[in-house]
Structures are given as structure tokens and as C-alpha cells.
Amino acid sequence: MLLIRGTFKVSGGARPDGDTLPFIPDDVAEWKLVPGCRRILPAADGRAPVRLEAVDALETHYGTGEQERHQPLKFAHRAADELLTWLGFTHVQRHDDETVTTVPEQVPGYVLTRGTDVHGRCVALVGRRVPPAYSGYWIDVDEKRLQKTANPHLVASGLAYPTFYTGLPGFLRDALAAAAQAARAATTPEKRGLWADDVTLTGAKITGMSSLTAYNGAVILPKLFRRLKDYLELKPADPSLTCFPAFLAGAADTYRIPQRPKPITGLQHIVEISDGHTVRMTHHAEEIVFEEK
Template sequence: MPMLLIKGSFKVSERAKPDGDTVPFVPDDPADWKLVPGCKRILPAADGHANIRLEGVDALETHYGGSYGPDQHQPIGLAHRAADELLKWLGFTGIVRGADETVTLTPAAVPGFILTRGTDVFGRCVALVGRGAPPGCTGYEIDVDEALVKKTANHHLLSLGLAYPTFYKGFPVRLRDVLATAARQARESTPPLGVWAEDVTRSGVKITGMTSLTADDGAVVLPKLFRRLKEYLDLDPMDPSLACFPSYLAGGADEFRIPPDTKRIIGLQNVVEITDGNTVRMTHQPEEIVFEEK
């Protein structure tokens, strides 16, 4: 699949709070941001950077606010491992993390490139992330094959089990399969790698409040499920009952397919199961679900 290649550098500014699936990027030519397709244009910061959302990757949340309530995080040790591994892989050699999640890095910036098919509905650039010299000329589309995907940070994080695969319809099947295979191998490794050693997305977790998900020893679940649970529980922090959670998910109207079936499914309640009143689980592995881009 042709993707736009942009050459530049990864630079984490002062007071930034990088996580395991988002990293700031500055093109060598800031005008290259105008070449990125999508429903919303990228609005770079004063220093020319914009945040890159890693294609096909969803890491544990380090600070998620949602529509209601204060920021919350998933088990922070694993969340930090993903964020730190991404930075180290890109070439940062010194990572100092403050108590407020801000980081100081050495060196100040590292060279690299992105391969993007465009922006998402929030105006974020979604891309495959590469380090060092690019495989083509900046500002032009190049063909991205399976071998090139395996050289990206996206593949690296999934191969170590430090993030979950989360796919959207516009990402080509053959490239999606490369990332899905990396995630599956990490999960099926003996012992399972990264998040998979503790993941209870399929087996289920009993919810007694937000601390079930946010304590250092809290349950490790798919970040998308965590975000939906956090938003739901924030509506009434004193009531951890999940009785109305399926209805809440139906109202959210996430749209997805479960290939090879092409039927469009509306609402995560179709792949989320509530048992024993307050135990929640997903009925499919994350790489089996392909979300629609809205």
C-alpha cells in the first residue's frame, strides 16, 4: 500500500508526557504536514511538532481523562515499560521520568521518519514509525510491504507484548496481518510476554470500582475496554454496578467488523459479556476486531 513518507526527527519537548503509542515528530520541512490526507488537517505546535499515533498499536493508558472525572492510568509499571521501550527503540539513551509523568530525554532529538495514510477524526497523524534514514524521499508516497512493517516501532512493541493490537478498516489486510501475527506470538509465547502475562481481557475481571483497573496491581485489560469502563464508572463513582454498562456501550455506537464476516456491528456490547453482576470480559481477541473509522 502506498503511504506518505515524511523525514524528520522525534523530539519530546519539556513537560511532555509521552506514552507507549504516541510520540511527537517534527518534519525536516514543516510544509510536509500539509501533504498528510485525512478528514482533519494537522495543526502543528509552534516548534513544528505534531503527535504521531502509532498505527495498529494501543498501549496501556498513563493518563486518560475521557469525558468525565480526573485522569486515570492503568497499571503504571507496564504502561511505563511500553513508553520507555518506544523511546529507547527510537534512539533516546537517557530517560528520566518525573512524578507527574513528564520526561527528560537524552539526546534532545533523534532522526527518523513516519509512513502515514492520513489523520484520524481527532486530527492526529496515524502512522508507522521508523528510525534512522528513511527508505525513500520525503514528501512522496512509497509502497509499504510486509518487510518494511517489521522494521517499525509498531511491530517492535507488539512483538514484545508491550501493547495491544487495535486495527481500523483503512489499514490494509496484509499489513494488519503482520502486526496481528507479532501480537499473537507474544501472547502465545511461553511464558507470555509483556501485557499478555497479566491480561484478563478474555478471562474477565470483577469490577468493584476504578481501583480494580487503576491500582498498581489492578487488572490489565485492552485499553479501549479500560477507557469505556472509566467513562462509565465516572458517571456515578459511588456505584460500581455494571448492570447498565451494555446499554452505555450501545449508546457509544463503536462500529466494527469481525473478519472474514463483512457485516457491520454497532456497539461494543456485542463483544463484551457481563457475568455474575460485575465481572466483565471481551469475547474476542483484539486482533480479530476491525473498527470503522468515523
């Protein structure tokens, strides 16, 4: 992975969540070294969003304008605050619009990246303080190096779901999967984090948008939330999920699961609907490996 040294600075109107935050390289020109389907276009101060590799926290803000929605904020905010605290921010104040102010205003750190996503965000492992090598160089990332980043910390804390793509080496996926399984099997709700309330596999009853967004709403895999939110907005007066499988087929997510040797297209193959309103997935998040786009 490509190592870039710099600072995390989340003030100035930034809206960091549990898996995305701004980063400014010490040498802004190093953004040009990051490969991917979309170029990184930094702001005037050099900052650009970094999306944590293999981590998906509950959404604090998804969508735009009047259609912006969030998942239950109890765990969404816990994940975001845990990420900032782990990086070295000693005080985080969150405002109603999800912007934050922090003390200190910025902290040193680094990213280890394979490239960008379709939104032009740098997808990376996120490290704190002094990096393990020189900035601007490609280095091998083993499990020991992985464990020094925030990504496995959030998964092991039970505050985020693992979400894998094919480009991440299998042995790193295995390490993150083991962390998720350990959190899910923890004996106390505090150690289990969101797994204590997760209903992705047991089933979430959806009677409207509030079923997904209320404080005590359904805690589900964020990718499933995003698909449900977009689906419900197509017909807000009718929350029936009868047509949701067809919607998932149209979204055409491509992925692999252990039982099937070939890629599968459409989440409808691993999502079940019952009574017209209850939705559940048939596989844990760590069993699904999405194809890179």
C-alpha cells in the same frame, strides 16, 4: 503511505506514552500533505503528536484534569520506555506528571502515514534514523518495510495490543496479528509482556475505579478500559456494570469480526457481564477491525 522525515523530540513538557509521541518534520509544511478528517495543527516549533498505527498501549494518562486516569503503570511505562529506547533515546527520566526528559533531546526518524484521526493526530508507522525514500512522497509499504518500524516491535514484545482499523491493508494487519499471537504464546512471562497478566478475555472484576488504575489493577484492552472509565465516572458511587452494555450501545463503536460479514455497531455485542461486576470480551484484539471515523 506518505513518508515524512524529521525528528522525534519528547522533552519540553511532552507526555509520550507507548503509542503516541511528538514528531517535527524537517520541512514543517509537509504536515499539510497529510490527509484526513482533521488538519494537523502543529505547535510553534513544528511538533505535532503521532499516534502509532495499529498499536494500543496501556494508558499512562487518559482524560483531563481531575478525571485523568491511567491503567496499571507497570506495563504502561514499559511500553513507553521501550518505544523511546527503540527510537534511539539512551536515557529516559519520567516525572510524576508523566512528562519526560531524554538524552539526547531529539533523534532522527520518519513516519509513514495514511492520514489523521478524529483528534487531529497523525496516525503512522514510526521509523528510526534514515528513511527508505525521499520525504514528502507516497510509497508502497510491504511487510518487510513494516518490520523496520516500531509498531510491530511493540506488539511482538508483548507490550501493546494490536488495534486495527479498516484502512490498514489486510496483509499488514495479518503480520501484526501474527506478532501478537506469538507474544501471547511465549513460554516466559518476560517474553509475553502484558499478556502474562491480561484478563480481557478471562474476565476483570470491577469494584470501582481502582480496579482499573491500581498498580495491580486489571490489565485489559485500552479501548475497553476507556469505555469502563467513562462509564464509572457517570455514577462513581455505584460500580455495578449492569448498565454497561447500554452505555456501550450509546458509544456506537462500529467494527467487523471474522464470524460476521457485515459491520456491527456497539461493543456490547462482544462484551459479556457476569455477577454485575465482571466484564470480559469474547474476541481477541486482532480479531476486531474497527471502522474508520
